[in-house]
Amino acid sequence: MTIKRVFFALAFIVIALVAVLVIKMVSYPFQPTKKLKDHAKVYPYNGKAINRLAQAIRIPTISNVNYENTDFKPFNDFKSFLINSYPAIYKQMDTLTINKHGLVFKWKGKDATKKPILFLSHQDVVPISDYNFELDPTTGDRVFNLTNTETDSITEYQSEWKYPPFSGAVANGRIYGRGTLDMKGMLIAIMEAADELIAENYQPEQDVYFAFGQDEEVSGLNGAKKIAEYFKEQNIHFDAVYDEGGFVLGPKTVLKAVDKAVATVGVGEKGFLTVAIRVNGTGGHSSIPPKKGSLVLAAELAEKLNTNQLPATIIPPVANFINNIGGAMDFKSKLAISNQWLLGGVLLKTLENTPASNAMVRTTTALTMMHASDAPNVLSATTTLTVNFRILQGQTVADVLEHVKKQCEGYDTEIDIISQREPSNLSPTDSKQYLFLKDVIAKNYPNAIITPYLTIGGTDSYKYELVSDNVFRFMPVQINEYEQRLIHNDNESISIENYMRMINHFKLLMQQP
Structure with a gap:
């Protein structure tokens, strides 16, 4: 009888424990997912914007670990390209060059008492280690060859890159080339968004800044660091800073058990x-x-x-x-x-x-x-x-x-x-700045769970903690596991749909109340 009572007592405890576990699970405030859409929003293709990104990709702004050995001619060419491609921006905004190649834009807002916002990107890209180029004796421009340096086999080389890495080829609904994902795609999307708003006679409520460094891939010490120090010296403190970091990751990309898209906003x-x-x-x-x-x-x-x-x-x-x-x-x-x-x-x-x-x-x-x-x-x-x-x-x-x-x-x-x-600070997720960003993401990605996230890699964002408490790391593109591996890799490319959404994202984000 005693053994039976002990058995029933243990059974009761197990059942009670299971009940507690299940009740806690049912009542737990998980973010609801049932109302999520099946697909991200799709926008009409903008041929002019696509062409300008393709042109930007053709300029090989490759940074060098030894900064003094960097070939700066492509960076000068890239600056000229921006001036020629976006005359309305250069007419509307104040521009400044920091440390010869860091580009800063200031778009004056209506209310000088409001804190400004800052959009970051970087001009430089990583090198193509086995891609040959020669200098044109007349112009000094890089002329790229389709030859693998180890095998001298054009056929073998082309099997790695579908299109030359600095071609900006547009095919199969994608734009190909080094920098399409990291980070010229985002830089040009920011410029396109501002260009569209200026064409609509829009003026932001607060000052809007852009800052494009030239050496993020090799430390950012001569680009972003110098720009952030300039802002600090000028006593400019930003309401929010937006940079690369997280993505919208497709179903089963974050974790195999998660069958929904997840927008990961890096808060540190x-x-x-x-x-x-x-x-x-x-x-x-x-x-x-x-x-x-x-x-x-x-x-x-x-x-x-x-x-x-x-x-x-x-x-x-x-x-x-x-x-x-x-x-x-x-x-x-x-x-x-x-x-x-x-x-x-x-x-x-x-x-x-x-x-x-x-x-x-x-x-x-x-x-x-x-x-x-x-x-x-x-x-x-x-x-x-x-x-x-x-x-x-x-x-x-x-x-x-x-x-x-x-x-x-x-x-x-x-x-x-x-x-x-040292590890970065953590930006608050209960702030109006984060909540506004979350609302903007939801407009373009109604299919995604939106969540704060810890960015594993390094970005230029860290350097701007000098001038803002709200630094958010998020590139508004949806990518799968394969596309993640294209960053810094062969066949780096961005889908045109992602590029169009990215332009719209920044356009919405610039229209802060």
């Missing part, structure tokens, strides 16, 4: 620390190897760093993101999200299982380079291991450096910092 970005760890050991001839040379010791240390990573945690914007997308997930996921008091550990483990979601919940460790001997029969006395950390909010560069030192205990090492930056 991770910091970074890159260190070179020099591991000392015994060198000499390979015919008399020690038990563990420096390379073996470095490999052991690499395994330690990869295995003993900093702990995962769910920070506020990620918690907000999970809550918003939870309504489009399966029963098991909803149960875990709505009952984190009990199932938080399970949820965290689930997020750690895939690279994309793992990057949202922890400071990641990426072992990127290792160098030892330069000869096959020489044991190097030192091996250098390079590690890149992307730092989650709540942790600092000092925290990560301390973690590295702890992993290095027991090894003879020297640690050099190559680069570092």
Whole structure:
């Protein structure tokens, strides 16, 4: 009888617990998804706008890690292209060049007492590493060849790029070329939006600024940083700053369990620390190897760093993101999200299982380079291991450096910092600035769940925290997993539908009350 009572008591507790879990799930304030449309809004094609983006792509504004080695002629050509293509903008707006190539536009608003808003983009693009070009002896322009530098095979090369990367080819409902997604597509969309509004005799309520740096792909220290410092010196503080970062990600792109499109608005970005760890050991001839040379010791240390990573945690914007997308997930996921008091550990483990979601919940460790001997029969006395950390909010560069030192205990090492930056601030999501942006996104993407998000990569946005508390990272295009991989890759391209929506997005965003 006693055993039976214990059994019934346990059964009652289990049933009660399940009931509590289900009730909490049913009553949890997930963002509703039933009223979402099936498709994003479609706008008529604008041939003039398409042609101007194609022309912009043809100017190879490639930035260089060594800034002084940059070929600035294409940047001068790009500035001339903007002047010739948008005469109404140059007539209506005040323009300024910062540090020779950073472009700033000011569109005067009706009410000088209102804080201005700022739209960012960047002129530079990443290089095409295996794409040949020659300089025209007459004009000095780059002339691009369809030859792979390794194989000299035109056929093989063209199988990688459907169209030459600086052709601006328009085909199959897309515009092809380096910069279409990152970031000339967005830059030209901003210009097109303003050009259309000026043609409609529109004047913004507050001052509107554009800032287009020239070296975002290689740090932004000579472009965005200088422009942000100029704004600071002029005591200009922005109501909101809009830059690249998140996207509208198609169904099953954010997480496989989410079958709806998701508009991810970056409200912050991770910091970074890159260190070179020099591991000392015994060198000499390979015919008399020690038990563990420096390379073996470095490999052991690499395994330690990869295995003993900093702990995962769910920070506020990620918690907000999970809550918003939870309504489009399966029963098991909803149960875990709505009952984190009990199932938080399970949820965290689930997020750690895939690279994309793992990057949202922890400071990641990426072992990127290792160098030892330069000869096959020489044991190097030192091996250098390079590690890149992307730092989650709540942790600092000092925290990560301390973690590295702890992993290095027991090894003879020297640690050099190559680069570092603290995580960004987090912009508020209950502000009128964020809510207005959310409304604009909903007009073009009625098919998408709109949610704050943590931008994993770096952008120019970080530098503008000097002059605004509301910095939002969002490119208004809907892309799938394949299109995500086109950024910085072969066949980079943007659909014309996305480009048209992007123009409309900025047009709406510029018309702030």
